[in-house]
Amino acid sequence: MKYEKWTVAPPDPAALAALEEAGISPLLAAVLSARGVRVPQEARALLEGGETALEDPLALKDMAQAAGRVRLALERGETIAVYGDYDVDGITATCLLTDFLRRKGGAVIPYIPDRLEEGYGLNREAVTALKEQGASLIVTVDCGITALEETAWARSLGIDVVITDHHECKSGLPAAQAVVDPRRSDCPSACKGLAGVGVALKLAMAINGPEGDGDVLAEYCDLAAVGTVADVMPMTGENRTIVRLGLEELSHPRRLGLALLIREAGLEEKAITATSIGYTLAPRINASGRMGRAQMAVELLLTRDRERGEQLAQELCALNRERQTIEGEIFRQCVDRLDRAPQKGAVLLADPEWHQGVVGIVASRLTERYGCPAFMICLDHGMGKGSCRSWGGVNLFERLAECSDLLEGFGGHALAAGFTVREENIPLLSRRLREGLERALGAGASPAALEADAEVEARELTVEAVADLDRLEPCGTGNPRPVLVLRGALIQSMSQVGRGRHLKLRLESKGTPLDAIFFSADGAELGLAPGGRVDVAFYPQINEFRGTRSVQLQVADLHPAPTRAQAERAVYEKYRRGEGLTPAEARLLMPSRAEFVGLWRYLQRRCAGLGRVEDTASRIARGASRATGQREAAERVLLCLEVLAERGLIDLETGPQGVAVSLRQVERKVDLEASPILGRLRQAIRGGSAEA
Incomplete structure (x- = not known):
């Protein structure tokens, strides 16, 4: 269990009704309303609206100087080194700028430092080696903002440096020809959340000039999307535009290296989403840098040779499997150590x-x-x-x-x-x-709570409803994947998959079976077993297998579910405290007409001789159950008694030892459906809140 607390957004009935009336499916409407999208116009702007226009790249501090120096190098025929980081953001940024400058006729050396031998960022040895290869200009991408000494070293060798980065700045900046970083305190640009590849894209646009901005974006949105998603940048504003365009491009990729990697990763017949980038494509590119072979990914993304590209894509996937094995062993060591201490x-x-x-x-x-x-x-x-x-x-x-x-x-x-x-x-x-x-x-504070969009019933999770949530793409920070909560699901079966790293569950809820996957989880360690019940917080997704599409729950967290009696007691206590109820809680507490009839007949028999019943709610519930042949919950019996008292049918006294009930002589017909108590519960079921 990852989170001690789950926070579920309260439903907004008016917003739900307005969105559904505008043709938005109920599940998508629930997520949108939970996120403050309450009117159809806002929903259409998010789901169908045009992309946010990209800000003028020259709004970034020092961008004019950076673009001017690179243009000068192109005019002079200088050798330009593009110096990147070894993660996905840095690799895609390196490939983007290298390809762009080569198309401009530039002599370009793409350089990624060896993670294991050189470490992160600019280093003197690499700068010296680039000088020996004839480089007179180094353009950093996704690194360099803290490289004060290395930049000075480059200048001492006669190499100009242009820094483009997006990491946090310290007090001093490198003495470079230009330092482009949206996180600079003196940078007026509104695009503070750009990835390193986003800054590199902006540099290419600035070099190309305003008349060719659209061409640059169209050509390189695929690389920019992969790097932006992989670096977990905010999926709002310009990033949302870049990634949305990139996802469209990746659905029919023209870049040979990405097309071959998509095929090798098994995504060729699937929709490419931000999630598939983050969980499938990015780890394979990242593996090259993590294993000290980042140049392999650079070569793949730049290649125009299909045979070589196929070989590189296969090698990247193999390297990723090797990375997973090493990672798994270190993780197990860490867990063992933390179990002991x-x-x-x-x-x-x-x-x-x-x-x-x-x-x-x-x-x-x-x-x-x-x-x-x-x-x-x-x-x-x-x-x-x-x-x-x-x-x-x-x-x-x-x-x-x-x-x-x-x-x-x-x-x-x-x-x-x-x-x-x-x-x-x-x-x-x-x-x-x-x-x-x-x-x-804060002392004793819990560092995190899981924020969910809505509680749902299993029957609501149809393939069509879940697929419709893809309209929220691209998802990420600022526009997260929908998180839903399903209460009281029965575990039918469970097994470890993925070489024991992941937990696969078969769940059932009110007659509806569901498959679930819990990554990096162990059922035995979590104390789970078939026959148990769990509350599940999950990302809904569509699983495609052999041409069949089905709903799968990607588990974000789960908790042991209380028994029905425990749940009913907790909801009743919440109701008595005057707290709002969720629709699921209100349904749990709402008594049926048969329960009223059974309880009334039971009270009539008991009061026939004594005129008064003094007993516990539990024993009254058991007596009423014999009258209806169905299980009666003590909490719903208490609520039924409150309704009967409210409508003038009984006198009710409650105390720590139980309740006392006396029947009233009522000549007129009483309409229980007019009960304000039941009215509040019905309102909660519709999506409002029931308060005592």
Whole structure:
């Protein structure tokens, strides 16, 4: 169980009715209304509206100088080095700018540092090597914002440097010909959330000039989309435009390398979404950088040789499988260590045997398993290189900045960052990070709650309804994938799949069977077993197998479900406290006409001799059950008694020991359906809130 708390957005009946009347399916309408989209015009703007026009690239600080220097290099016939990062964002940015400049007639050297040998960003040895190859201009993409010394070194060798990056800036900037980074405090551009590949795209547009902006975007939106999604950038504004156009292009890819990778990854016959980029394409490209072979991915994305491209696509997929094996072993080691010595507030682990290229992914898995930020450190001769991942909105860059006196260097984003630390400083770093996290979150605060869009019934999860949610694409930060909640599902069967890494479940809810997959989860460790019931928070998706489409739940989290009696008791107590009920809770509490009839007959028999019934609600419920032949819940019996008292049919006294009921002599016919109590429950079932 990853989250202690789930927060489900309350339904908005008026918005639901308006959206459904406009032709939007009920499930999509529920998600939209939960996110504040309440009128059809807003919904159409999100689902069908035109793309946001891209801001003038020259709005980015220093972009005019950057574009001018690159144009000069093209005119002079200089050799230009495009220097990128080894992750997906950096690789796609490197390929985008390299291909663009080559089409402009430029002599271009694409360069990605070896993650294992050189580490992140500019380094002196690489700069020197590029000088020996004739480069007189280095353009960085997705890196360089902290490379003060390396930029100075390049200038001492007679090499000009243009920095394009999107990472957080520190107090000083490199003394480069231009420094383009939307996160600069003095950058007037509104596009603060661009990926590194997005900044590279803007540079290409600036070099090309305003008359050719659309051509550049159309040619490179595929690469820009892959890098933007992989780097988990906000899926709003310009990023949404870039990714939406890129997804359309990837559905019929013209770029040979991407087409071959899509086929090798098994996506050729499937719709390409932001999710399939994030879970299928990006890991394969990323594997090359993580395993120290980033140049392989660069060659694939730039190749025009089909035979060579097929070979590279196969090798990338094989490399990804190797990465998964290494990652799985490190993850198991971490779990064993944390089982023996649990850590509170954050996970921080170090080891000299770990593969530096995969610890970032392991950190991500640890955050999900333990519900807190994770810091993983690879040790080598007294020095540690760390990767960290956030949880619950913790800003990692700020936390590392607070510990900068203990670090040799650090950089990155709020959600993912890297750092270098001396081994002897790790214990103090661990303590200081936890203190910073406690201050940021508040003492004893839970760092994260799962935010869900709506509770649903299994019967609502049809293939058509779930497929309609794809209209929300592209999804990501700022426009997340829909998260739904299904209560009280029965586990029919379960098994470990994917070499034991993932949990596959067969669920049943009110007669509807559903398949579910819980990535990086172990059923035995979670205490699950067939026959048990669970509440499931999930991403709804369509699974296609041998031409058949079916609904699958990708589990985000699950909790053991209370028994029906426990659930009814909790809902009744919530009702008595005057709190609003969800539609599912109101349905659970709503008594049927048969229950009223059975209870009334039971009370008539009991009161016939004594004139008064004094008993517990549970025993009254059992007596009423014998009258109807159906199970009567004590909480619904209490609610029935309240309705009967409200309508003047009985006198009701309640106390800690039970209830006392006396029948009234009523001459007129009483309409129970006019009960305000039942009216409030009906309103809640329709999507309002029932309050006592």
